[in-house]
Amino acid sequence: MSQLQTYLCDNSLHAKMQSAYRPYHSTETALLRVQNDILLALDRRQEAVLVLLDFSAAFDIIDHTHLRNRLSSRFGIKGTALKWFSSYLSNRKQSVLIDNVKSDCHHVSCGVPQGSVAGPLEFIMFSSPLQDLISAHGVSSVAYADDTQLYLTFDPADRSSAVSKIEACIKDIKSWAVHNKLVLNDFKTDIIFFGSRIPTTLPPPTFQIGQSMITPSPVSKNLGVFMDSSMNMKKHVDHICKTSLMAVRKISKIRRYLDFDTTTRLVHALVTSRLDSCNSLLYGLPAKDLAKLQRVQHIAARLIHRVPSTQHISPILQKLHWLPVTTRIIYKINLLTYKAYNGLSPTYLSDLLHHYAPARTLRSSNQSLLQLPHVSSKTFGQRSFSFAAPSLWNNLPQQIRKADNVNIFKTMLKTHLFQSAYS
Numbered sequence: 001m002s003q004l005q006t007y008l009c010d011n012s013l014h015a016k017m018q019s020a021y022r023p024y025h026s027t028e029t030a031l032l033r034v035q036n037d038i039l040l041a042l043d044r045r046q047e048a049v050l051v052l053l054d055f056s057a058a059f060d061i062i063d064h065t066h067l068r069n070r071l072s073s074r075f076g077i078k079g080t081a082l083k084w085f086s087s088y089l090s091n092r093k094q095s096v097l098i099d100n101v102k103s104d105c106h107h108v109s110c111g112v113p114q115g116s117v118a119g120p121l122e123f124i125m126f127s128s129p130l131q132d133l134i135s136a137h138g139v140s141s142v143a144y145a146d147d148t149q150l151y152l153t154f155d156p157a158d159r160s161s162a163v164s165k166i167e168a169c170i171k172d173i174k175s176w177a178v179h180n181k182l183v184l185n186d187f188k189t190d191i192i193f194f195g196s197r198i199p200t201t202l203p204p205p206t207f208q209i210g211q212s213m214i215t216p217s218p219v220s221k222n223l224g225v226f227m228d229s230s231m232n233m234k235k236h237v238d239h240i241c242k243t244s245l246m247a248v249r250k251i252s253k254i255r256r257y258l259d260f261d262t263t264t265r266l267v268h269a270l271v272t273s274r275l276d277s278c279n280s281l282l283y284g285l286p287a288k289d290l291a292k293l294q295r296v297q298h299i300a301a302r303l304i305h306r307v308p309s310t311q312h313i314s315p316i317l318q319k320l321h322w323l324p325v326t327t328r329i330i331y332k333i334n335l336l337t338y339k340a341y342n343g344l345s346p347t348y349l350s351d352l353l354h355h356y357a358p359a360r361t362l363r364s365s366n367q368s369l370l371q372l373p374h375v376s377s378k379t380f381g382q383r384s385f386s387f388a389a390p391s392l393w394n395n396l397p398q399q400i401r402k403a404d405n406v407n408i409f410k411t412m413l414k415t416h417l418f419q420s421a422y423s
Helices: 001-012 027-045 066-072 079-089 118-125 131-137 156-179 232-253 261-275 289-303 315-319 327-343 386-393 406-421
Strands: 048-055 092-094 106-108 140-142 147-154 191-192 208-209 213-214 219-222 225-228
Touching: 001 118, 001 156, 027 092, 027 147, 027 191, 027 386, 027 406, 048 315, 066 079, 066 092, 066 106, 066 118, 079 118, 131 140, 131 156, 131 219, 147 156, 156 208, 232 261, 232 289, 261 289, 261 327, 289 315, 289 327, 327 386, 327 406
Parallel strands: none
Antiparallel strands: 048 147, 048 191, 092 106, 140 147, 208 213, 219 225
16 A cells, blocks of 8 residues: 555645545644635635535445546556456455354445555545546535535625535535435535624525535534634634543542553543644634633643642643643644645645745845735734744744754754743
8 A cells, every 4th residue: 555655646646635544634734724714714804614515424335346447547557456456345245243243244345444554545546536526616625534625715795606606516516426326415514604704784694405405503523623603713622621621530530549650641642632633723812712721731730740729830841841732832833834844744735835035135035934924813814824834933943943854843842942931
């Protein structure tokens, strides 16, 4: 599979906006691009629509004949390589084992093994034409395996035509799905409408998806992150706090039986991992919302060191070598920026950043600076990755920006931010 992955990357055969099972791609990078585009649209006083499509059991019902044809016609896999894939897909059987009792074997005539090495890569190759279909309608999209999301930004005066464009795009997606023997679940399709800041009495539009009329939801879960129609991320912050504190309570019940190192590992696995997951999406939120996450970190730190709430927290965080929540967000954005600057990120993120090129030769010309775009508002525009990344990057010392590799960069960046946070 490494040979196939190299072949796809070297020949630019991957769908650009597909983020699953690819180096340097993740759910966070996919969500960061969607959030960036929507925030910039709201900053321009436009509106936006985000559609979260749901394919039922997509991995399990892929037609093997369609898949082989796609591997050959779209990706140029022929001869012995195609025979290998045909052999891999054919004569597959499966059974169920319960309490040491095994069922009869049944022939598997469709689908790809989702937990295998080859199966996920085969799926994104099979579904790659979907990106072309969506782009033909002038609609933006980002996909992560079978989770496909469409989004469109538009002026408030063009709302009706935007709704028609989205409906036409989804209609063609349904036709494509039927032709390829996939099932698009109308009832599980979710829509979020992001309204303009211009005062209006018009309610959010409804969308016809198949035979269903769908009203936009105020909040929807998108690749593990709760996104809301006002882009304030309050629901997501509250969810992180709730699940993290539940984990803290469970650990506290057995804390007396655990040593320091084991407790630290548990907290990292169940608490700080939640605080860090997709935290680049939280940049620029009001201090009162980030303070909720900071309180969770304080509680977790006190649990590890078994100290009361009356004891000052900064020395404890320093002993653990933990960055505060706000600084951790800055760390993540700077890390993503370094990767984008050095070709270690998805192109859909690196395309948002532009090297600073002054009109005439200045000392800043060779300092690895990024161009800062113009935005209108702190609420929306300054939270976008295309603004936050160059803003934070340009404030780093030059020796950090010019680090030789990502590991050196991470070490230097954390040292710099740690000293700044606890100076």
